Amino acid sequence: MxxxxxxxxxxxxxxxxxxxxxxLSITYLLLSLFAHNFTIPLLVxxxxxFLLVAGARIPWRFYLRLLxxxxxxxxSGCAAVLFxxxxxxxxxxxxxxxxxxxxxxxxxNGWETATTLFFRSLGAVASLxxxxxxxxxxxxxxxxxxxxxxxxxxxLMVLTYRYLFTLLETAGQIYxxxxxxxxxxxxxxxxRSLSLLTARLxxxxxxxGNKLYTAMEARGYEGEIRFLDHREERLPRxxxxxxxxxxxxxPVLLTVGRLYLWP
Amino acid sequence: xxxxxLVGVHYTYEDGxxxxxxxxxxxxxxxxxxxxxxxxxxxxxxxLHFNGILKPTHGxxxxxxxxxxxxxxxxxxxxxxxxxxxxxxxxxxxxATVYQDVSFGPLNLDLPEDEVRKRVEEALRLTGALPxxxxxxxxxxxxxxxxxxxAGILAMEPQVVVCDEPTAWLDRDGCQQVMELxxxxxxxxxxxxxSTHDVDLAYAWADRVVVMKDGTVIAQGDPVEIFxxxxxxxxxxxxxxWVLDMWLTLRKKGLVDRSATVPRTGExxxxxxxx
Numbered sequence: 001m002x003x004x005x006x007x008x009x010x011x012x013x014x015x016x017x018x019x020x021x022x023x024l025s026i027t028y029l030l031l032s033l034f035a036h037n038f039t040i041p042l043l044v045x046x047x048x049x050f051l052l053v054a055g056a057r058i059p060w061r062f063y064l065r066l067l068x069x070x071x072x073x074x075x076s077g078c079a080a081v082l083f084x085x086x087x088x089x090x091x092x093x094x095x096x097x098x099x100x101x102x103x104x105x106x107x108x109n110g111w112e113t114a115t116t117l118f119f120r121s122l123g124a125v126a127s128l129x130x131x132x133x134x135x136x137x138x139x140x141x142x143x144x145x146x147x148x149x150x151x152x153x154x155x156l157m158v159l160t161y162r163y164l165f166t167l168l169e170t171a172g173q174i175y176x177x178x179x180x181x182x183x184x185x186x187x188x189x190x191x192r193s194l195s196l197l198t199a200r201l202x203x204x205x206x207x208x209g210n211k212l213y214t215a216m217e218a219r220g221y222e223g224e225i226r227f228l229d230h231r232e233e234r235l236p237r238x239x240x241x242x243x244x245x246x247x248x249x250x251p252v253l254l255t256v257g258r259l260y261l262w263p
Numbered sequence: 264x265x266x267x268x269l270v271g272v273h274y275t276y277e278d279g280x281x282x283x284x285x286x287x288x289x290x291x292x293x294x295x296x297x298x299x300x301x302x303x304x305x306x307x308x309x310x311l312h313f314n315g316i317l318k319p320t321h322g323x324x325x326x327x328x329x330x331x332x333x334x335x336x337x338x339x340x341x342x343x344x345x346x347x348x349x350x351x352x353x354x355x356x357x358x359a360t361v362y363q364d365v366s367f368g369p370l371n372l373d374l375p376e377d378e379v380r381k382r383v384e385e386a387l388r389l390t391g392a393l394p395x396x397x398x399x400x401x402x403x404x405x406x407x408x409x410x411x412x413x414a415g416i417l418a419m420e421p422q423v424v425v426c427d428e429p430t431a432w433l434d435r436d437g438c439q440q441v442m443e444l445x446x447x448x449x450x451x452x453x454x455x456x457x458s459t460h461d462v463d464l465a466y467a468w469a470d471r472v473v474v475m476k477d478g479t480v481i482a483q484g485d486p487v488e489i490f491x492x493x494x495x496x497x498x499x500x501x502x503x504x505w506v507l508d509m510w511l512t513l514r515k516k517g518l519v520d521r522s523a524t525v526p527r528t529g530e531x532x533x534x535x536x537x538x
Contacts, residue, residue, distance in 0.1 A: 009402060138359035138399060158359050165401040166353055211354040218316055218347045219415065220339060220371030227370060228379060230362035230397055 002168070003062065009136040013056040018139040025131035027250065032123030038115045041123030047250070048126040056134045063133070070125050074118055082106055082114035137161050142229040155225045163208065170204055171197065264328050265289035266423060266454055267313055267345065272322035274308055274478075282308040284478040285322070290423065290456060295449050297465035297486075298458040300475035301500045306427070306458035307350070309475070313425050313456070314345040343372055345423040346416035350431055352408035356400040361392055361411050364400070368419040379418075386418035390444055406437035413444060423454040430464060442468060466490055466504035467528045474499050487525045506532050 008014065013021065028048060032041045049067075052058045086096060086103035093105035141161070145154050174197050178184065183193035216225075267290040274283040282305045290296055290313075298306045311317040312324055315331060315338045324331045326344060331337055346368075349355050358364035365386055369379045387393045390410040400408060409429075416424055426445065430438040442464070449455045459465055465472050466486045473483040476499045482489055489495065490507050503511075510526055513519045519535050526532040 006402075009399060015397075136359075136397075136399065138363070138397075141359055158363070159357060161359050162357050162400065165399075169401075208354070211349075211351075212357055214311075214316055215349050215355040216357070216367075218314055218342065218349075219368040219419065220342045221367075222335075222339075222371065226367065227358055227363040228366040228376065228383070230360065 002165075004066075004132060005137065007058055007062070007133055011056040011058055011134055013134040014136055016134070018135050018143040021131055021135050022140075022143065024246075025127050028127035028130065029124050031250075032120050032127060035116070035120055035123070037112065038119035041116075041119035044123040045119065045126045048123075048130045052130060052133055058133050063129070066129060066133075067122070067126065070121065074121050078114045078118045081117060082110050084110050138229075145229065151224070158225070158227075166208065167201070167205065171201055174200055264292075265325075266292045266327060268325040268328070269309075269312060269319075270323045270325065272309075272312060272319040272324065274305075274312070274317060275320045282478055283312075283319075286478070286480055288473060288480055288483070290454060291471075292422075293449070293452055293454055295445075295468060295470045296454075296456045297469035297472045298456065298475055299460065299462060299465045299472055299499075299501065301460060304475040304499075305478040306475055308478075310347060310425050310427050310456070310458055313423070314347050315341045316347070343419065344421055345425060346419050346421035348413050348416050348424065348426045348429065350427040352405070352412035353400075355412045355415065356408060359399055360397050361400070361403070361414075362387070362396045364411060365392075365396075365415045365418050368415055372419060382418045382420065386414040389417060389447065390414040391440070406433055406440065409433060409437065409441060410444065413441070417448065421453070423456065424448055426455070426457045428459060429457050430459065430461060438464075460501075462490070462501050463504045463506070466507060474501070476500070486527070510535065 028044045032044045035041050049063070052063055053060045083097075083104040084107055086093070086105045093107055094111055096103055096105040098104075137157075138161075141154055141157050144157075145151075178193045178197065182189070184190040213221075269286050269288045272283055272286040272288075273281070275281045286305075286309060288309075298309065300306055308317065312319060315324070315333060318333055326341055331341060356364050358367060362383065365383045366379055369382050374382070384393075387396050390413055392407070392411050392414050395403060395407060400411070403411065413424075413426070424445070429441050429445065433441060445455050445457070446468075457465075457468075469486055471484060472486050472489050474481050474489060474495065481499060482492070482495050487507070490503055491511075493503075496503060506526055506529060510519060510532055513536070514521060520538070523535060523538075526535050
């Protein structure tokens with residue numbers, strides 16, 4: 001999770017307009033979700049991967065690891081769709097396996113449904129990775145604020161985002177300090193140390209909250225958290241035109257493709 | 264007239280710890296004041312009285328001669344006049360980006376947006392934080408966070424900046440950058456108050472030092488006069504700044520001019536020896 005945040009803030013696309021990236025990601029997402037076979041989701045997967053690895057320069061190993069996270073769930077889910085019990089349906093079988101008294105078959109229908117499901121989901125996941133791996137959380141929050149999301153929500157997001165990191169850092173520090181004094185040298189000691197860590201973290205959180213409140217009061221806080229976002233710098237015209245071009249052309253190309261090339 | 268004056272301030276925390284036992288202190292306009300004393304002597308508690316975060320259990324706080332009654336309006340006025348930079352910048356920085364965080368204070372002063380942006384950019388420039396204005400605090404070094412915390416206060420353009428242990432946990436360059444920053448603010452006419460247990464820093468930097476011990480002020484005055492007094496230093500648990508110590512030793516041996524002004528920094532001491 002922290003790696004995602006790091007790359008989101010440190011890649012070649014970080015400073016691009018968040019609105020553009022959201023639009024791009026949603027376009028790909030919809031293309032994937034409404035596809036009837038696996039060609040378009042596969043294209044989406046290839047395109048997003050290309051944009052992330054070659055465009056935004058996200059390390060490909062890291063990206064592949066992320067992509068494999070859902071593959072496990074997807075695989076097991078699709079397997080259930082792929083196989084059918086012999087004699088259950090009609091038509092020929094592409095393959096069949098015997099498991100004792102049960103015979104599992106793969107029908108053309110099952111094959112198509114399973115592959116479509118698999119690539120559709122993976123394409124959708126990749127579309128969202130395109131957004132979350134390239135867009136700093138602060139930019140997303142700023143975008144939500146421009147879209148007039150209630151300030152209570154954006155304030156909460158800002159505070160949660162900031163304090164997630166300090167909380168994790170503190171937990172890490174306490175853990176290392178305990179570990180250095182052999183706090184995790186046996187399962188029993190580990191349990192004890194972990195409970196102490198949790199209790200300490202709770203106290204620490206309250207303390208942090210109080211200190212934050214004091215510090216905010218010192219800067220004139222009166223019940224409403226207000227802040228300004230740095231104005232977005234515009235991209236060079238040519239680059240902007242290029243990316244908007246990709247965005248606009250893609251659905252057109254795919255629709256043409258669907259109509260004429262892979263009907 | 265003193266910009267801030269504390270008269271007989273006592274403060275007891277909710278858990279019964281008495282941190283201040285009758286502090287009388289004046290902060291003069293445009294001075295560079297250092298509060299020194301060992302850990303637990305009440306420096307931080309005292310600083311928190313300067314902009315009304317803590318309210319004295321007994322005693323009075325005066326802003327430009329008027330006693331603070333702690334009404335909402337008065338507190339706002341006090342916080343507009345006096346800015347406090349906390350020791351740990353992580354307690355102060357809460358926003359998702361540096362720019363947002365620095366804009367928080369000036370927006371609370373109900374300034375128009377253009378003015379806020381002008382001040383934010385000026386504060387970021389002054390503290391050298393412009394190159395990382397869009398970054399999130401978790402990706403900053405400790406020294407950078409410290410400078411952003413100071414920018415957040417400078418953007419409010421207070422008349423008094425109060426800095427609790429400005430050099431704590433900073434490396435040498437970090438310390439120097441922060442102190443230069445405070446000096447620049449002082450040169451622009453801001454009153455700067457710091458708390459520190461670093462006697463060398465207080466001696467080199469301050470116009471006036473206030474020595475605290477066990478919740479009271481035991482001495483205040485010119486740094487040279489204060490740090491000359493052996494008894495006082497022993498009583499406060501402080502040692503003599505090395506520059507002064509060395510100079511006194513050299514003077515005893517007749518190696519430096521007796522009538523010359525007392526050096527405050529290593530450079531000045533070297534100059535004494537070379538002349």
